[in-house]
Amino acid sequence: MHINPLHPPTPKDHDNVITWDNLSGAAISLSIANLSHAQNKPIIVITSDIHAAEKLFHELKFFLNEDENILLFSDRETLPYDHFSPHEDLTSERLHILSQLPNIKRGIVITSISTLMHRLPPKSFLTAHQFCWKIKDSVDLSKIQKELTDSGYRRVEQVIQHGEFAVRGAIIDIFPMGSDTPYRIELFDNEIDSIRQFDIDTQKSISKINEMNLLPAHEFPLTEEAIAHFRTQWRAKFSGNPAESPVYQTISKGQPIGGIEYYLPLFFEKCVTFFDYCPINSVSVSVSVGVSGSNAAEQFWNEIKTRYTQLNIDKTRPLCEPEETFIPVPELFTKLKNFTQIKINSPTPTHTPTLLIDHRQKNPIINLQNFIATNPGKILICAESTGRREILLDLFKRNHLDVQCVENWSAFLHSHSHSRFLTIAPISEALFLPEEKIFLLTETQLFGHAIIPTHRAKKRAQDPDSIIRSLAELQIGALIVHIDHGIGKYSGLEKIITDNIESEYVTLEYADADRVYVPIYALHLISRYASQNPEQVALNKLGTYQWEKTKEKAAKQIRDIAADLLRIYAEREATKGFAFPKPNEDFFAFRQAFPFEETIDQRTAIDAVIDDMCKKKCMDRLVCGDVGFGKTEVAMQAAFLAAINGKQVVVLVPTTLLANQHVQNFQDRFSEWPIKIGILSRLQSTKIQNETIEKIKTGKIDIIIGTHKLLNQKIEYKDLGLLIVDEEHRFGVQQKERIKSLRAHVDILTLTATPIPRTLNLSMSGMRDLSIIATPPQKRLSIKTFIHEFDAGLIREAILRETMRGGQVYFLHNEVATMPTMIEKLQDIVPEVSMTFAHGQMPEKILEKTMADFYHQRFQVLITSTIIESGIDIPSANTIIINDANQFGLAQLHQIRGRVGRSHHQAYAYLLVKSLKTITKDAERRLEAISTLEDLGVGFQLATHDLEIRGAGELLGEAQSGQMESIGFSLYMELLDETVKALKAGKKPPDTFSRAHEPDINLHISALFPDNYIHDVHTRLMLYKRLSTCENSDATQNIKSEIIDRFGLLPEPAQHLFSIAHLKLQAKKLGIHKIEVNKQFGYLHFNDKPNINPKIIIELIQQHHKNYQLSGKNILRFVSVEKPDERIHLVDALLNKLS
Template identity: 55%
Template structure:
């Protein structure tokens, strides 16, 4: 049996000084040093130590590991049983460990010991299919009071989940609270009708009255306007389709030789992004693809393979970056990667003198340079290209309006590949709408650990302990202080506070040579604490630096905080990010939301989810022009994008968009058997909600099978109600294909109700009625009734499955 650990909602958080982060107890490599470190912590800690795992299988595995260092934990079912100092083991659902100083106990979870597990990450990456609700409607992090959109009833507030019993059958429902405190109980089988509301701050979300016609009118009004937006989108599609681009030729043998020189095993997501880019480039259309992936997830390798294909076709490549440091890093990385190939790679930046830059530009104009890397200087009109074929843009959102206009003018002539960790709302909107192609790299490299993030008020003791811990384990740290005029005083304050540290300073006002020397010294570990400004945001890749402290974190944007946090955790060591702020009550509402979002989204690959939080805080912006933001605020971004996709598909097929087509519900199933994920099987309510959503929104059988495998691996063998839930999900998919509106069944039979546009062969129905008149009969023009003994739940499921299979085999093809 599993028990939910509810000491804290998610992790040691965040404004509470009673909870402290664990030291590094990772045993990812399971070597002598790491095991000895864990053993030492357990023997020296003054209090109870509780190991937490999620399943019985993981419990047995951990017991074997702990036995190697002579730790024999006592199995407990509740945290309160750990009353005296000792080693304990509990099966629960906590994700991150911490030290509870108030009760003198330490909780150590699987992620603390083994990092983010591969199986867990594989499932996570599945959520990034290009479906607006799975992209943006992250139900796994819902809390009560957040706005949700029900397709039929409008925007309400999430009121939690409850289990109700009717006729002896238990079922779970989501509670939506509407105006006047009216409540709607939505069965989990209908979660495909619900999505997160994103159209601005939660508190500004409209609240509709249940049963009124305000929502119906608002939805219809938006649907009418979406039709015009869809027509404009199709016009853009058409122009892109006729815009001729260069079709690159891929020499498979030479390309494979280049790929084989990559020193790492590419992840599945990385390979998919690479294949999408190469496929785009080999088409006779101009490419405009956005690759989104967290810092260190392998976006640069995608760009390098695209660059290789370009120079193999005698085309030039421009790599545009926002900072001088990033230009230098790309220059070094590209040169190393292309060392065995006849490619000339150069850079223009303020690290190069004017004479050198002039020479580089002359060679570029003559076609003697294959890959040119630089900052905004690359966009100047005086740069002449011999034959530019590919433009790679790293972090497009860091460029100003004039630079973006220049980039926009280049889109007509060359293939464009944009790399980003956190796309801005407008870019995200364009990607989801199809105006720009999108690839997402959500799977981290092997052995990469998530950065543990702590948001709290500034405290000298916290700063000293965090930096000293990093130094004592042989690592390096960043201290970000974004005020050049006072940065010297900040460094002096740290020198007094941490005399053990060797400190240097880096900021944008240093001259080129001095800045280059400081970064180079930090890279070669000649000092261990770098006090710096946001100049490190992009372009610093120091694998030995695994702690970052950001003073006045409330002054930074969400994407910027994510980028800065990405400076650490570039290796297999556990990394830490401390976001220090003034007292909570002194922060603005938006600042608090940004800090809550960055601390909640610390999983590997969460940069894309973080971008959607940015969309929520700042608003969605406009896709094609003014006027859309009001529509999005009315019904929410997720539903707006669904309506837009529906309208585009209708116009493509030559039909006028119809809200009736969009609101056509999937098959309703009422089989009167328990079908749910029991609380004792999955204690965490948000985990259950997310799994229910995935099952209800599934469009193919393989998705439900993936959920089945995940459930067994994470939580153990399926209880009967969970088996029923998945089986009913599969039956619903079959019924959807046939155009069935509703299926009901009980102990003595049931009925199937067909929609107007069903695909069932009427001749087959007539043959059923003729062959088995005692079992089947028509109950009105659209309802087929069946009479038989179906007292056993498995018998009922099997009977309906066989009936649907027979109908599918005799389905009309029109």
């Protein structure tokens, strides 16, 4: 039967099952959307897996109107009988839908077969733990706290995620399950005075509301009655002593354990199913894509039984029977029969014409234009994102195809002013409705493959400068360097009132408990002190010459280092390199063929690299991005620009394994282009190596990939234009020297996941240009990281939970001599999994075969040395166990951990040590740092952590480490940067360093961020620091707009703060080092050589001698005004006159 997706057959009340045949792709979602329009009932859509459910959810959102209800009931994303619980955000979504479901009158709920097969808490549980609080309600604070605790909410100091609450006096902060934002409840006596939404990051209230709803924090209860019921059920069900079970003991104390959801039957008299929450008049729609619903259910049931059999051997963690925790297949389909059913049978593929865009043709969109000409009607072209839409718009415009943009499907249907439209929609398969003359085209037809959209990460990494120099993470007691006073301790922000004027100061403590108060406008004078052993650092003594002598000594050494650095890089600056032509159509065609959407950071990095290559100066750029964040694509686009313009490209990698992988990736990416790619490897025969070297010499290879063998001076290049270095810090001294010698002659692009300190800080000293890619790709989850002592039970669980979901495991053991013993031990722990091993001392051909076998999933566990550290990409490996993790550096741990988590599955890293009690303090700090930085895109911050932990001795050689320790790493780098700039400009660097040249401005007015405006001390401190270091008005305006956006309109003291920042910039340009203004008089203190025409000052005094007078040689006195705002305008106008 032919189904028209615009008017699909709807079930009559007496129909029990109807079938929709011959539907596929977007036709399925459009049909369901129109069913929803026609039915005044809830529609439950069931897919064969959660991936299909998510795809359908996004498509339906496009086809439905904005006001129509559509929900996705997600999977828990844990394995049957897992020892992990779902993420709080996931539980929040699930509880939100379960609470809404019984009362839904109309709308669509989408879920998968496996999700339906989990038993759920009864509806009465949600009802009992659901609250509604309104303004003016009478409440009891202690009763509220008990209700929250009984509902599973955790009390914390600061609320940041779902299921948490905090109490501060008469204020309660809470992040309810099912809510997008947390709430702040303020009590007046026993009455709710206000309810406000607030921002998690700033902790600032956003808007007021009149009432809020509260759901339980979990899908299980933790009340005293529920725990008593759990204990009774446990003892009745399981044999053995409950006192020996950590599960029983922990839950008995009212604390949830990982995987508690699989003990749900012990908390209730009877668990229910998802169908028990659905209104009885619901219509169920079963969508079978590839595999039928019954097959998918059978597969999942078999997995449940297998997991039960394998895991039910641990007597301390007995399991509930599968039938108690999950719904057997016959019961599932019996439940379905209670509802009107629509079945969409296995879809037939839609035969749609290929309309490939071919950039090599004079008219690349000729196929699309021919289709439009032969198919009169309305055509809608779907782009995956705003960025993709703009690319298509530009392409169509250049080739004279007129299209009109529309917001959604409804706008397209109701628009009659045009026939060709473009929209943003997550549709991957075309939809043809020839009878209605409607054609929906997708990027798959235009480009030959789907463009995978990359959704922007919610949190972005900061720019390099703020990561290093920001004071945002400063804790009380942290060491600080003041450029004039030396090393002290940060004691906090302090407000001081003088003459009724409130000012804020950073308080620093020095030796003998002396204190220095640093005004907030002078925070450019302080920086964090980073050292290897901060606890052993002595504070400076005020009022002595000790600090000045230390600075002079450091300054002398810094001048020598700066001169050496300049010699190294002078040749690069002086030598004219090859300026590549600006990118042409070919380059943009290559760029558009990238099968993913570029992230913002990736796009910025690519643009910067291409811009560098088009300059006459040789490029030397470092691209720093976490593992898997798209650095290779940056390299490929650079390589394409070089190769298409007749230059050869060398891609240098640290290992043969990585070289092989790069060759495959490059060949795939360049397959459509006449660019020859080759590899030079020790694994090749001498004959092949010689042939390859000859092809390099004659220019028959455009892009050559290999290890350090490519740096051999015997190899002659016909015309080398670009050197791409992957993980430079993995190469030896000789190779680095050779790379250094090439820097002055060819463009060099260095890729790294975690730059070593030297590389990082040469970038930051302006010697090399730096790009950071900190946006994770789509669906890339952060890696859950655990520190644990070596434990056979933990290792078994970690390996099985990965292999049970079809994944693979790296077990990193870096002692080759003891590897056979470790393999035997692991085989005893998990005899049922297949294992192999790999290390750098194996013959390379055997090593290559081993890695190929693991890549093709012929083995489940790879016991390996650090050979996996660089670049080997195995998406199915999502668990890594690192033995003796305390033996590794932080940068290396991060690099190794990055081998997992390269797909959308949750990845796990286990850092094992022999004993947590005996590891060194240094190793403990490294492990703590890596375990706390689970966020994606932390590679850059991690390198700076490494500097603090390991010390900065390696930065420029051991001889300098003493001076770095004496003045601190941040200040050392700042002074080095200033010295380099001075030498570059041909100026003599100063003998010591001070910041006296920064103008000191005191207008005797309150200029600060009030507590009630920005009440987080760290946030205020960071913003004060940023504002004090602004070098132009654009920078201050950017901060101002950011603050208004985050915190609202500026209060008067904050407005004054920005006004003073503006005056400071003006004063600095004019050569005024101090401005002092009170209610009566003002004083401008000029430098010895101010940047002011003396005639202006003379005319000012002559024309307004009552208001202006010279006081001494370098001071201009003027009459002031009483009101603060007028005082600011007076000084601003005076500085404008002088300029």
